[in-house]
Amino acid sequence: MAAAALPSAPGRRLLGGLRRIAGSQEMVLFLCIVILLVVVGTINPRYVAERNLHSIFLGNAYIAVAAIGMSMVIISGNIDISVGSLIGVLATLSGSLAVDGYPILVSWLAPLVVGAMVTAFIGFLVAYLRMPSIVVSLGMLSILKGGLISVTGGAWITNLPVGYALAQMRPLSIPMPIWFMVVLTIGAALWMRYTATGRAIYAVGGNAEAARVSGISRRRTIMTVFIVHGVFVGIASVLFATQLSVIQSTVPPNLELTIITASVVGGVSILGGTGTVIGSTLAAILLAAIGSSLIFVGISPYWLRAVQGFLILITVLADLIRRRRQARAR
């Protein structure tokens, strides 16, 4: 092995740190967003007009927020494919409570609590009964989706009370969804990177058995991840429910796929153990920006899903090549 055996000086460490940032998934995504804005903005200046940028960010911030929780779940070595259905259910719950005259605060907070309860149930089955999360959440997907349509019949919820539209508020003249997206991403990133619990999540996802032998509780870690994820899904649901003045009480089609795509394109390894929530938020923005750009360069927006698919394959391929290089360098 030709690895240098010298103790590294602080200077070298800083340089190594900078090099890592420059080559990171986050930086690549950031550059992609910038390049996209510049190129499409040159072709059609209306693309970068404030109005359109707002619609890119506002309409998709809830996806970024849900992708934060999803990224944590995937980093821990699990997955939740019921997330789209859960957002549908929680948005309907929130709207119904508001229409039924409950205090607005209750209609905002109830989805967080119920979301955490649902994901805690998934987490319990995964952590204590050792059921694979993909199967548990597949079952949950059907239960929620079927239950929702049976109860509501897919009706529109209208006549939402004044003051309910959280996502349309603009404290300090910055739209609320952007506040949520930025603050939650930074908060979650710090939590994942600097707390002992965050470290445990990476450890369990990287090698559950080795983590257990090191005295880290796999059960507690997985329960924590799922409950935190549920809270994020709850917040995403409220943003989703309050962005328009009506709520359709069905499950938005393919929502879980968009959210999982954001995580994967954001650099979260589907095998667990690596990735960051900053990456998944940037990826959510990139996906939204691509979707909007198609319209402005005159491509049918139906291509968006295909583009997302290509992005997944490119990201995973790039990751694979990087791993192969590392493996060979041994």
Place this chain on the structure above:
Amino acid sequence: MQAVLELDDISKSFPGVQALDRVHFNVRAGEVHALLGENGAGKSTLIKIVSGVYQPDSGRVLLNGRAVRFESPRAAHAAGIATIFQELLLFPQLTVAENIFMGHAPRTRFGAIDWGAMRTRAEEILASLDIHGLDVSRDVGALTVGNRQRVEIAKALSQNARILIMDEPTAALAEADVLHLFRIVRLLRERGVSIVYISHRLEEVFQLADRVTVLRDGAFVGSRQVAETSRGELINMMVGRTISNLFPKLDAEIGEPVLEVKDLQGPPLFHDVSLQLRAGEVVGLAGLVGSGRSEVAQAIFGIKPADAGEIRVSGQRVRIASPGQAKRLGIAYVPEDRGTQGLIRPMRLRENVSLAVLRQVARGWFVDRRAETELADRSIRQLDIRASGPEQLVAKLSGGNQQKVVLGKWLAAKPRVLLMDEPTRGVDIGAKSEIHRLMSGLAQSGLAVLMISSELPEIMGMSDRILVMREGTIVAEFARATATQEAIAAAMMSEQAAPVAASA
């Protein structure tokens, strides 16, 4: 004698690493040629070139005097070169016969697989290797490691291999299986098959090989006739420095009992196990693979708690139901398999080292980065880990350095009792003697160490006391002064097998 395979001036580099630098290597018909070198010396790259997995950047490969270039493993197979890698490449859900004839099954006139002929020929091949009592209709997944390896050898022969490359074939084998493997290797040599044999165990080289070639840091150091060389010379060639004593156990003051285990029961794996570890003491736990050694250690550490029995730490009776509890009682465990139970590969060295003490290096909720980096730096210095620094991903380290990271993680927890399961398996000789030196130093500082090992010289060299397990229980105890390899081996293998054991 004519060389059947000759490698001339072979070089191969990977991004950032010169894996092989103008290496020479040749194999004659009907010889066992050992390939020695520390981890990272280039042995694996060399055999991957011979077996067609890699292609050399420069240099020539001559097969029976003719220059060849293997573009794929298939091309190497076709030329009569078979390789048995450390991780056996078998299909567990298929039968022995199906595995042996994978890819070249005998066919009937109509092109269908001729199952009858396949079984018969599989049986013939196994019999020709003096392997009996192995049912060719059984699934490979149900076989022991030793038997699986025999299936791999049979598979190589079914393709008429003239050159057989074996990468650390004894690493995962129990002693009895090792002896059987040696018989097979000698049988093949008599039939004119050339064998390239990679091993970390010098004893095996002297027992088995005709010639030996040593690589160091990707370069050719030399080839010797085994009859004309010595242990000392080979070790010198491998590490480029003199190691006077492989196992430098220093005397330590032996104090009070720290860990006492009484009548531990964990059927069917072990029963009635009692042992005692005192401060400053290294206790060697010998026994064949499958004798219950690892299971006892895992029971003490709470990975698979025992059904019954008593464990005392510093005289206090304790219950250990999880590794977390064991950790809080001051017990540490360096597992046999660092890949599954030791390392978190996608993580950095710093994060691996602090894993067992996350709560201690955390201030409130947050991990104290600076304390953590200091901890990693200290481990790197104390254990002489060859890494670019605390931020290096552990997956990129060599085996010996990975093992040191696992050890560093547990030393960070400042344990009173250290359980080590095969602490130097798959580790090169340089790192091995460093790990031994460390264990010795730890014992001197008052740690109680239980060392499980399959290598008798290691057991003999490191232990103050030696316990021997057989069939799930402790059957013998030796003091350092009175232990002999023969006596330990006899206890391990049961009395009847003792004469065989003495030669192992």
